[in-house]
Amino acid sequence: MSVRQIRASLAADPQVGAGNVLSARMALGIGLDQPMLAFDTDIDAIPAWEPITVRELDRRVRARAAALAAQGIGPRDPVVVCADAAGESVLAALALTRLGAIPALVNPRLDAEKASRYIRRLTAVGVLTDERHRAALAGYDTGTPLLPEIGSLGAGDPDAAPPAYRHASQDPVAITHSSGTTGLPKAVVHSHDSLYAAVRYRLALPRPQGSDRLLSALPGAHAATLIALNLALSSHAEIAFLSQQSAAAVLEAIELRRPNGVLGFAATWSDLARHDLSARDLSSVALWWNTGDCAHETHIRHLVAQGSREALVDRRRRRIAGSAFVDGLGSTEMGHSHFHITHTPETDRYGRCVGKPHPFVDCAVLDPAGDALEPFEIGELGTRSPTLALGYWNDSATTYRTRVRGYFLTGDLVYRDEEGYYYHVDRVVDSVELGDGHRLHTAMSEERVLVGCPDVLDCTVVAVREGERVVTDVLLQLAAGADRERDRTKEVKAALEEAVALTVRQVVAVDDSAIPLGPTGKVRKVLLREQHLASLGVAGDAAAEAAR
CATH class of the missing domain: 3.30.300.30 (ANL, C-terminal domain)
Structure with a gap:
């Protein structure tokens, strides 16, 4: 079975979703012994950056699932996961979804006081974290018992893991939180189908240049990381996960890992703009892939001037200088960027243009009454999509407050032009x-x-x-x-x-x-x-x- 067949098989199976991609890959029995994933920290006895196969990934996940099952964790149990190491966060999330439990990923950079209040509102059955965060949370009442230290779970017996849970389409498979820039983060619930919908869509398309060997600079405790993981597993693409999103960490990893594509948020591209990129070896990079907030023109231009990509030159495919930057606009609640536009050194559509909606998105620019506005009129973005999260955990009031006429209100102010391109001008609160x-x-x-x-x-x-x-x-x-x-x-x-x-x-x-x-x-x-x-x-x- 070829990579194309793997992609097609997973895309066509309606039972496959965010909760069982790894199990589905194992069931296919193809490409299980090729190096696929790497982490920037040691995992169990595996040194940092040493690639692991899908088979070994499954073994590591089953070990953790067995250890968690021994703690009484089972289907529909929300479990907090907070760890500095992206690898520990990813493996714990996979193990919990294998059990049918719901990983509630908490950004490790959230300060202890705010994290404790957020955790208390989750009413989870346990907190799975590392030694640093166990110490930081010790002085606060989270209302939630501590589970064994997250790094110890790898000692579980893989053969003792329960059979993989069978998810239904609307089963919750993850709780991730909003950025928290306006106060306490909001807990966002993703389903088996919603967190995989955009992946399924992409599997039906040709694999884009720069997506066969990826470096993820996305926060480990974010929905975007889970999507990137599922996309890599479903596309049979190599992926390495960083625990830090700083420019220094990204540049070092690019020179070490030689990725073709780099995934990140706007803050990382802004940080990279502080560096002389021409002094670094970024020749392997064909693609920068942004999600979340759209990026600034000056930061995009700084990046696309570097790297190299294949292009048609005189009807021949040649490697040329300069890379591509895929921009868009998304959020935790949107489940995936709902827009897309590709910049290269030759393109010139900026002005905070986030591109056109993906085919799976129905969106509109709305006035305060929820009525659609005309081109060039600024209003709030409302969107419908199979990628949308189910709502907010333990907060039905906010869930319904953000819905109008069937649209989810994103909190973004946008307008569209007559060609159907959308432009982001601000957040409503700003x-x-x-x-x-x-x-x-x-x-x-x-x-x-x-x-x-x-x-x-x-x-x-x-x-x-x-x-x-x-x-x-x-x-x-x-x-x-x-x-x-x-x-x-x-x-x-x-x-x-x-x-x-x-x-x-x-x-x-x-x-x-x-x-x-x-x-x-x-x-x-x-x-x-x-x-x-x-x-x-x-x-x-x-x-x-x-x-x-």
Whole structure:
């Protein structure tokens, strides 16, 4: 059976989903002894970066399933998983779904106080974590018993594992959480079918260039990692998982592993923009694959100038300089990016264009009443898709509040053009009404500043209401060697829309440490607004209003 046949067989089987891809691969009995997966930390007796086969992966998973079953874990039991090592998180998730349990993945970068509150709301049957997080959580009441240390599970007997659980289409197979940039993260529930729907769609397409040997720089405790894992297993593609998403870790791994494709979030591409990529060997990379928030033009251009890809030149397939960058827009709740656009050094459709919807997506730009808007009118993105999560765990109020007329409201402000391309301008919570028909969209303003100011690596626009007027501060993170003392107010204002430029109070160069980030690397703009309100002497109700 060829790779194409493996893909076709899994895509055609309606019983295959996010909860049983590994078992389905084992049942096919093909390609089980080829090196397929690697992790950046030691796993059991397997050294870091040593590739393991599908057969060995199954053995490691069954060992953990046996150990968890011995602890009484079984079908429909939610179990918290929180570990620094991506490999431990991935293997634990696979073992729990094999049992029919529900892994509740918690980002290890979430601070202990917030993590404890989040875990308490899950009402899980146990917490599966590493020594560092066991110590960090010791002073907090999670309301959940600790299970054995996550690294000890590999000592289980693989032959003692119960038979793989048979999932139904709507069975919950994972709980992952939102970024938490506006407060306590929301617990999002994914089903057997929803978390596999986009994978099934991709299996029916030709395997894209750059997807046969992957490096995942996605957070290990994220739905995107589970999707990447299932896609690799279903496509018979090699994949290596990083536990860190920093540029330094990614660059080192690229030079070591020589991947053809790199998966990540916008925060990683932003971090890479701080490095001279021409000084590194990135020639193996044909594809950068972004998910979650869409990426900024300047960061994309920085990446596609590197690497190499195959292209038709004079009717012949040749290797040429420059790579491709697949952008889009997704979220934990959306289950997969719902849009796609591919950038190369030769393309020029930017301006926060997230592309066109995938064929499995039905979306619309909606007004506050839930009615569809016309092209070029800005509204909230509503979407229907088989990839959508079931809702929020233990929070039916939020689940139903985010639905209108059959659409899931993503919290993103977008518009579409007459060709059907969609453009992302901001998050609803970050956009500010200016009056006279004008709004300040922070994300689009940041895009404009980055394009207009070449020595700015990243930018954060903080807008708060001071009485009847809006005051905006523009925080600039500069390239190495840039003059931090030079006043850039004039060029920043020139890059902004006129109504937005009039609100600018100050333009200031800041250190990276001045920008608070959430566990997935997103800027915590709500916290920044609270800090700036405090600096203006505004507190109480105004701060609460700014945080909404």
